[in-house]
Amino acid sequence: MSDEFDPSSASRQEIMAAFLASELQDGEILQIGAAMPVAEVAVRLAQFSHGPNMELIFIGARMNAAHLDTLPTPEFGWDHRVVRWAESYADTGHRFDRVKDWHRRVFFIGGVQVDPHGNTNLIGVGEDHRRLRFRGPGSVGTATLSTLVGRYYILLNSHSARTFVPRCDFVSAFGWGDGDPDARRKLGLPGGGPKYCVTPLCVMDFTDDTKRMRLKHLHPGVTVDEVRANTGFEVVVPDDVSSTPLPTAEQLRIIRERADVRGALRR
Amino acid sequence: MAYYVGGGFGGAVAPSFRRAAERGEIEVWECEEGIVTTGLRAGAQGLPFLPWRGGLGTSLPEVNPDLKLFTDPINGETLIAVPAIVPQVAILHAAAADPYGNVQHVGGPGWLDLFLQRAADRTIVQVEKIIPNEAVRADPAATTIADADAVVRVPWGQHPFYSRALRQDRLHTKQYVEAATAAALHDQPGPLADHLRRYCTEPATHADYLERIGITQLLTLHEY
Numbered sequence: 001m002s003d004e005f006d007p008s009s010a011s012r013q014e015i016m017a018a019f020l021a022s023e024l025q026d027g028e029i030l031q032i033g034a035a036m037p038v039a040e041v042a043v044r045l046a047q048f049s050h051g052p053n054m055e056l057i058f059i060g061a062r063m064n065a066a067h068l069d070t071l072p073t074p075e076f077g078w079d080h081r082v083v084r085w086a087e088s089y090a091d092t093g094h095r096f097d098r099v100k101d102w103h104r105r106v107f108f109i110g111g112v113q114v115d116p117h118g119n120t121n122l123i124g125v126g127e128d129h130r131r132l133r134f135r136g137p138g139s140v141g142t143a144t145l146s147t148l149v150g151r152y153y154i155l156l157n158s159h160s161a162r163t164f165v166p167r168c169d170f171v172s173a174f175g176w177g178d179g180d181p182d183a184r185r186k187l188g189l190p191g192g193g194p195k196y197c198v199t200p201l202c203v204m205d206f207t208d209d210t211k212r213m214r215l216k217h218l219h220p221g222v223t224v225d226e227v228r229a230n231t232g233f234e235v236v237v238p239d240d241v242s243s244t245p246l247p248t249a250e251q252l253r254i255i256r257e258r259a260d261v262r263g264a265l266r267r
Numbered sequence: 268m269a270y271y272v273g274g275g276f277g278g279a280v281a282p283s284f285r286r287a288a289e290r291g292e293i294e295v296w297e298c299e300e301g302i303v304t305t306g307l308r309a310g311a312q313g314l315p316f317l318p319w320r321g322g323l324g325t326s327l328p329e330v331n332p333d334l335k336l337f338t339d340p341i342n343g344e345t346l347i348a349v350p351a352i353v354p355q356v357a358i359l360h361a362a363a364a365d366p367y368g369n370v371q372h373v374g375g376p377g378w379l380d381l382f383l384q385r386a387a388d389r390t391i392v393q394v395e396k397i398i399p400n401e402a403v404r405a406d407p408a409a410t411t412i413a414d415a416d417a418v419v420r421v422p423w424g425q426h427p428f429y430s431r432a433l434r435q436d437r438l439h440t441k442q443y444v445e446a447a448t449a450a451a452l453h454d455q456p457g458p459l460a461d462h463l464r465r466y467c468t469e470p471a472t473h474a475d476y477l478e479r480i481g482i483t484q485l486l487t488l489h490e491y
Contacts, residue, residue: 144321
């Protein structure tokens, strides 16, 4: 393998994508929403590298893409460059005709705010909902998906104290509420909730007893202090924080030659 | 009514919507895709509400008091009652219709169209072409809406957005987003005013609008 795919050349976002891909098991059904570049690459990498039986759903376009050399990123819901490979397309509204088996799906969720218990906010920032300081895009389908899917990953394009807040001004997707490990069951939410939060600095999981964000992996070159300084609440830091595994040369080759041909994660 | 205002334009949040919402110039009925779908279903079925689970534990019932938590009388679960959504008029774009209001979407049921039509008091459908009633009778199972109140022939009527047969005009939406962003966030209303004048207020007819987009650009939307 040439130096071109030297693991040390991986960008932060490529590291995030490879980490997420390693989380995804063959045979799983992966649901990807809009504007999630790292997730777009992660699911392609997973399918191309170890997931020949995965099903990928981009907005409504459902497919197995294992046989493709590459697959572009859709820029809107019915993007022919992606939909041309779909085996089915679930239209807006019709997507919710059958949600009873969504425990089989894995999802990725973003947020303009995220709290220590993995509750996320896409509604906006401010005290008064009628006069928000920042109007966000809205809940999209995340309130329902986060309720039902088997597990999901909180995935952020930046890691700052503006995003990681002690308490979200509004919650559009319920993670672990106030941190009660039983919170989801008590509310009657069938889905498994957020598993990890993945950012350009680190990977965080949730403590067992209080479902509080806990540092799991630091990306290479990132320090605990850097994470602390950029997180607006106290992150649990265990003794055994390890480094996020680097992509292998083979993973990097698949990312750069097939999953992310345009280099969206290297900019 | 907003569950998502952004991506279709090519920006994270549609800029004019963002500004109007932040200034309180519009009232936002905060919801979510599953909730919208449920409300339209209730509207179509003449029910006061239908239950939905997605959104439990979130702020949605707080910021939208029309969404009410209630106890399901069958199993005793707490669920969200989504009130019926009944649009006065639904305006849709589809592939073809006959003069009697039989509409045939091609290549799927057509986004949220059927939910909107079923819930709305009246429906206007613009279509790429008007087809004869005989053509509808030749394939009645393809009729997706049997009772549109009005059909209008509007080729390219989806522009600048997409339909089954045509791609989104990304040049046009990008130009709009840049102009709207300048107006909403940078206090430069000029480009947006120019855009709206050129494409919305000045064209006397749909054909005039299409002339301004230009045949070269329109033909690129047929790429597949």
